[in-house]
Amino acid sequence: MELLSNLALGFETAFTPVNLLWCFVGVLLGTLVGVLPGIGPTATIAMLLPITFTFSPVTALIMLSGIYYGAQYGGSTTAILINLPGESSSAVTAIDGYQMARKGRAGPALATAALGSFFAGSVATLILAVAAPPLARVALNFGAAEYFALLVLGLLVSISLAHGSVLKALAMICLGLVLGTVGQDVTTGTPRFTMGFQELYGGINFVSLAVGMFGVAEIFRNLETERSREIGVSRVTNLWLTKEDFRRIIGPVLRGTGLGSVLGILPGGGHVLASFASYSAEKNLSKNPKEFGHGAIEGVAGPESANNAAAQTSFIPLLTLGIPAHPVMALIVGAFILQGITPGPNVINDQPALFWGIIASMWIGNAMLVILNLPLIGLWVKMLTIPYRVLFPAIVIFASIGCYSINNNPFDVYAIAVFGVLGYVLIRLGCEPAPLLLGFVLGPLLEENLRRAMIISRGDPTVFLTRPISAVLLAMGLACVIVAVLPAMRNKRKEVFVEDD
């Protein structure tokens, strides 16, 4: 079987000592940043990108993806123990997980989260392995017009990532796209928007932008109100699940895995959507829905499985189409490009060891995470006691060293400050940074494909509507915007009612 021989190649790649080591470092760091509030996987991966330059591409990508799904695990630990979700996707876990912890059942809650995540991660990785190659074959037939339409779809879908106003999200996408045009024009070599700075010829440094917007801007926000965290549960005992617990979590875990795998493929924050969808599904299916919100183990098992499944399947659009579904994936696209590989349908055929190695490493990484999270839970609880006043100087200095060491260029460090301040101002004004980052990463690809499509069609802009695949993709994008606008209108009405009170 082709799949088996491919997976064998993958495990062969992933089981080399170097790759095992960095996979371990990746999931360890991921768990760490998932546990520590105030720093997320986006900022961490951005800071560590420069370090991975010296690695081979497969090692670098194994470690970076390890950080991502490791953070999904770590985020649920804080959600359960201190009711403070480290990641947006574990916000749902906090509802029932924290209640379980308050009733002295923190151990079973953590075990449920870890086992559910492990099961879901393994299944979703298998789905990724089975579904990616045929999808990539379809994508190989895509021309420039189809790619352009696909990129537009990806950007429009990312609006669903933004919590706030659709208009602001659209503006942020455009701002990202505009910032992406800075630097030398690929076709003609004309320097654009460089203001005479030689340093800007290669474009705005992607790592500086990501670290500034997601790392430093977040620090500025946290410095607004410095509160100390309270740790409700300092000790976790009895990690074992009873037979009754096992019986109760099997259904939610299976359903969560299914929901998460499907929703994760959708570009645009599928993992957050997946955990919410799973929670409401479990609540509706449950015989005693009143228990939800007061420590129902199903409310931990379902969403945790769903968000971890989605975290794995969100690699599908990235590995088959080269389109990142959310900011972390955008950074991984950056990692591919910096390693000299164009992410997309060609990766499977041109770099089989890389593609299957990443997939195999996800199984290994998920297994490592269970070992890291359950017996070592005491260590992570200790980590929670690190005060923020020690943490943020470390973030700033790691960011400086990381950005500086990419090109040994002081300009990249100054850029962190610029984007930190810009990001802080925009976030404070209610604009989400995620669409901007996606726009910035996809901008150059969008421009290249648009120009190519126009040359092929001899300057006829209707080509995007006359080619069926591109027309369908654009229509889907439009539908996304309309759907995103609808609830906003409903909310607006709600606000009006509140005002009348």
Next chain:
Amino acid sequence: MSEQALHKQSRMGRDVLAGLIFLVIALAFAWEATHYDMGRTIRMGPGFIPLTLAVLLGIFGAAVAISGFRKKNEAAETGPVSWRGIALVCISLVIFGAYGRQLGIVPVVFVCVFIVALASVKNTILSALGIAAALTVLCYVVFKLGLGMSLPTIGPAFGPFQRF
């Protein structure tokens, strides 16, 4: 009471401000883009797409601002801006960029961490020094010994004490 009122932004103000920021950036980019060759649709020049995007940004920016004007005065809670924090973090980043190579990794990390740590009102001079010392050791071990980064340990600014 009055202190709390200070920390509330009106929703109208923040949307208008966000829209204006988008508009200003859009205008700057659009103005600069007109200096580049536009080309024709069949072979677009380097200015075509930046100008289009800047115009789009301007339209969305204007729409955000207008939607802000149409809203009534709604309050949105935010904390007070930590001007000191922003200033100290930016100063530290500039020092790292400008003097990192001359000072070397050990001194520059120590100085920068010390400055950043003071951004928190909870850090005293003494605790900032402690954090700086601890992170200096950590960065030296991880980045210099572990990953072999190119910055010197102690830079040429220290003359005879220079170490690579």
